[in-house]
Every structure is written in structure tokens, then in C-alpha cells.
Amino acid sequence: MLGDELVAGTGDPRAMGWVGRAAARTPQEGFRLTAHALGVPGETTSGLSARWQAETGGRLGRHGRLVLGLGHADLRAGTVTARSRLNVANILDACVERGVPVLVVGPPPVLPGGPDDHLAAGVRTLDDAFTEVCQRRGVPYVGLLAGLTGNPDWEADLAASDGRVPGQTGYGLIAYLVLHGGWDLLFPA
Numbered sequence: 215m216l217g218d219e220l221v222a223g224t225g226d227p228r229a230m231g232w233v234g235r236a237a238a239r240t241p242q243e244g245f246r247l248t249a250h251a252l253g254v255p256g257e258t259t260s261g262l263s264a265r266w267q268a269e270t271g272g273r274l275g276r277h278g279r280l281v282l283g284l285g286h287a288d289l290r291a292g293t294v295t296a297r298s299r300l301n302v303a304n305i306l307d308a309c310v311e312r313g314v315p316v317l318v319v320g321p322p323p324v325l326p327g328g329p330d331d332h333l334a335a336g337v338r339t340l341d342d343a344f345t346e347v348c349q350r351r352g353v354p355y356v357g358l359l360a361g362l363t364g365n366p367d368w369e370a371d372l373a374a375s376d377g378r379v380p381g382q383t384g385y386g387l388i389a390y391l392v393l394h395g396g397w398d399l400l401f402p403a
Contacts, residue, residue, distance in 0.1 A: 215251050216266055217283025220322070220388065222253025225379035232319075233283075235389035236397055247401070258287045259301035266305055279400045280309055280316045284344060286324065286378075289336040299343045306351045315400050319392055320344050322358040322384075325369060328377035354396035361391045 215221050215233045223231020230238070237249035252269050254261065262282070270280060282305065288298045302318070309316040320341045324330040341359050348355035362368045371384035380388070 215281040218257045218285040219255035221283040232385045232388035259298045263301040283319045289333045303347045318355045320357045323363040325372040325377045356395035
């Protein structure tokens with residue numbers, strides 16, 4: 215799993231993040247799951263595009279799968295949507311070409327009235343762009359906006375922390391959405 219602070223589980227008092235929670239709930243019949251949460255706090259899609267091959271080269275092997283967790287860093291860095299879209303498209307194109315199954319998890323909503331409230335419209339724009347990139351390539355996409363926008367547990371969890379990363383409840387909600395939104399497409403039944 216590659217991405218930003220949400221992939222790393224930043225702020226989770228259990229140190230599992232959504233990646234650890236999803237991995238723990240994955241039935242492992244006929245295969246062995248090894249989840250590498252390779253998150254870099256504040257990572258943009260440009261940074262992700264630059265490092266993904268080096269990070270995954272020795273880890274994917276013959277049966278590896280890749281999960282990309284995308285957040286708000288491009289918005290904070292002022293990256294234009296076209297560049298964000300291209301960065302993700304390049305990663306997905308390489309995965310599709312190599313036959314590497316991939317799943318993309320989109321950015322979550324920001325806390326209304328929180329420190330990133332000014333990014334709310336941009337998050338929706340990015341989510342739309344990433345949805346399109348994935349649809350064009352037949353790659354499963356887990357959009358977090360629909361399941362978390364206006365969710366009182368999500369908003370309370372963000373408010374209880376720094377307003378940018380969730381705590382235990384928020385990571386549990388992300389894991390639930392991922393597990394029920396495409397995770398099973400990566401693993402044998």
C-alpha cells in the first residue's frame with residue numbers, strides 16, 4: 215500500500231491505520247497476505263509517481279497487488295488537477311501493462327470548519343478526476359467522499375485530533391469502506 219499519512223496510519227492510537235484493519239479482516243485461505251503500509255506523510259502524487267517502482271520492485275513478486283491511497287497533499291502543494299490525474303494514470307498504466315492488480319482509494323472529505331475546509335471543493339474535483347482515471351483503465355476505485363461526507367463519527371474523530379488525520383474511529387470507517395468497496399477484487403475468494 216502506497217500513499218500519504220492515511221496509509222501510514224498517522225494519528226491512530228492503535229498504530230494500525232486503515233491498512234492494518236483491512237489486512238486483519240482479510241480471509242487468508244489459499245494465500246498469505248503481507249501488507250506493507252508504505253505511507254509518506256504529505257506525499258503528493260508526484261512524489262508517489264517518483265517512488266512507487268522503487269518501493270514495490272522487490273515487494274510485489276509474482277502475485278503482488280498494489281493499493282494506492284490518495285489524499286489531500288496535491289491540494290496543499292498547489293498541484294493542478296491535470297498533473298495529479300497524469301501522475302496516477304502513469305502508475306496505473308504501468309501496473310496494467312505488467313498485469314499487477316491495483317486498487318485506488320480516493321481522498322477523504324475534510325472537516326467542515328476545520329483547518330483544511332478551504333480544500334473541500336478541490337477534494338471533490340480530485341475525487342472526480344481519480345474516478346475517471348480508474349474507470350478508463352478498469353481499475354477499482356474506492357471513493358471515500360460518499361461514505362464519509364457528513365458522517366458524524368468521521369467528523370467527531372477528525373475534530374478530536376488535529377482536524378486533518380482521523381483517530382481510531384476514522385481509520386475504522388475508512389477500512390470498512392475499503393473492505394466493502396473493492397478490496398475483495400484483489401484477493402482470491
